[in-house]
Amino acid sequence: MGKNKTLKIIGYIVVFALIFNLVSPLFDTKTHAYENSSKRIEQELKKIVSKYGEANVVFDDGMYIYIGEEIDLVDSEKYQGVIWNSENEEIVKVENNKLTGIKEGTTFIVGKKDETYYIKEVYSSMKSVNVRSINNLESRANSQYVVYIDPGHGGYDPGTQGNGIVEKDIVLNYGLRLKGKLEANGIKVIMSRTSDVYVSLEDRSKGANNVNPDIFISIHINSAGATSASGIETFYKKDIDKPLAESIQNKLISYTGAVDRGAKWEDFHVVRETNMPASLVECGFLTNVNEANNLKSWNYQEKLINAY
Numbered sequence: 008m009g010k011n012k013t014l015k016i017i018g019y020i021v022v023f024a025l026i027f028n029l030v031s032p033l034f035d036t037k038t039h040a041y042e043n044s045s046k047r048i049e050q051e052l053k054k055i056v057s058k059y060g061e062a063n064v065v066f067d068d069g070m071y072i073y074i075g076e077e078i079d080l081v082d083s084e085k086y087q088g089v090i091w092n093s094e095n096e097e098i099v100k101v102e103n104n105k106l107t108g109i110k111e112g113t114t115f116i117v118g119k120k121d122e123t124y125y126i127k128e129v130y131s132s133m134k135s136v137n138v139r140s141i142n143n144l145e146s147r148a149n150s151q152y153v154v155y156i157d158p159g160h161g162g163y164d165p166g167t168q169g170n171g172i173v174e175k176d177i178v179l180n181y182g183l184r185l186k187g188k189l190e191a192n193g194i195k196v197i198m199s200r201t202s203d204v205y206v207s208l209e210d211r212s213k214g215a216n217n218v219n220p221d222i223f224i225s226i227h228i229n230s231a232g233a234t235s236a237s238g239i240e241t242f243y244k245k246d247i248d249k250p251l252a253e254s255i256q257n258k259l260i261s262y263t264g265a266v267d268r269g270a271k272w273e274d275f276h277v278v279r280e281t282n283m284p285a286s287l288v289e290c291g292f293l294t295n296v297n298e299a300n301n302l303k304s305w306n307y308q309e310k311l312i313n314a315y
Contacts, residue, residue, distance in 0.1 A: 048113050049163050049205035052126070055094060055115055056163070059124040066164050067118075069128035069208045071276040072099060072108040080104045080118070085232075089118040089125060098131050108132075113209050128164075130208045130276060153195045155220040157277060158182035159227040162205025167230040170299035175203065177302060178226045181290070185226075185312050212280035222251055223285035224315075225277045228302065230294045237295045238266030242287040244278040252286040255315070262314040263307065265291060265298075 056064050072078055080091045081104045093101045095114035100107045106116065108131040118125040158178040160166035166174025179200065186196040197218050199211045206214075215223050229240070239259050243252035252270040260267045268289075278285040290311055291298045301307040 045205050045207045045210050048207045052115060052163050055117065055126060063122055063124050065123060065125050066166060067125045067127045069276060071130040071132060071208060071280065072106060074108040074110060074131060074133055076108050078106045080106050086118060089120045091116050091118040099129050113207050128208055151195050153197065153220040154189055155197050155215045155223045156182045156186060157199040157211055157223065157225040159225060161200050161203055164205055167228060167293060169230065169293045170296055172228065172293040172299055172302060174228045177228060181226050181308065181311065185315055188312055208276045211277050215281050220283055223281045223283055225287040227287060227289050229289040229292045231292055234294050236292050237298050238268040239291060240268035240289045241270045242273040242275055242278060243270060244272065244274060247284045248278055248286060251284040255286055255288060258314040259311065262310045
């Protein structure tokens with residue numbers, strides 16, 4: 008090889024090294040910022056639980072609101088008779104059980120009924136994200152396929168509990184096993200959490216948008232007041248979410264034989280605030296004894312994982 012060619016190659020290596028050293032800290036900084044944000048929010052959650060007493064607290068699914076938007080907090084049978092208050096009125100306010108977004112940020116609202124306190128994480132944001140165009144999706148067809156897996160809850164937020172199941176633990180197990188299965192098939196997998204840590208709603212969606220995967224899947228376990236409730240349901244929000252949700256739902260029912268509760272539109276934060284096709288899967292009801300036993304079964308878990 009000639010001297011000029013050798014110098015040129017060395018030059019390329021130096022340039023690439025410089026680019027990597029410049030760009031890599033940016034990703035590290037973003038990741039560190041997300042971790043710090045979630046830790047701060049978890050500390051706020053711990054203080055709230057300490058104030059009301061852990062035995063009296065029900066951890067509810069989080070929600071989001073746009074600045075200036077108003078949401079009726081008792082617009083469901085579940086919350087009839089519940090009186091809500093905001094833990095940080097600089098971010099969201101509650102008046103007459105109506106929630107209003109004030110400025111961007113994450114806090115919690117607490118609803119009281121008798122001696123029970125319902126805790127909800129709330130993310131107040133400026134505006135919706137830009138949804139990736141179909142052309143953008145097609146432009147990535149020749150690169151490695153990337154899946155973002157989001158096991159719900161975690162850390163100080165256990166999710167729903169019952170019949171020997173803690174949601175945060177079982178969905179993490181599902182997520183890690185699904186990660187292994189997908190990676191064995193040449194798919195790159197990124198997860199919102201790989202251990203029992205708290206991740207805020209804001210950090211789940213921003214983390215996914217930052218790495219720009221092909222699809223986003225959030226894994227949850229359902230619960231209901233009626234112990235007879237059963238089945239699997241998959242939620243979507245954006246137009247580009249629906250085909251993914253329907254495909255996941257159909258395969259899960261085909262592999263498990265569970266009751267088909269359908270693919271449904273819902274305004275959940277992680278499917279609305281992610282800019283790629285996204286779905287939130289409720290794998291079954293832990294409040295149903297038979298379904299809870301299935302969800303704990305290794306063989307049934309394999310059916311759920313193999314459906315993807």
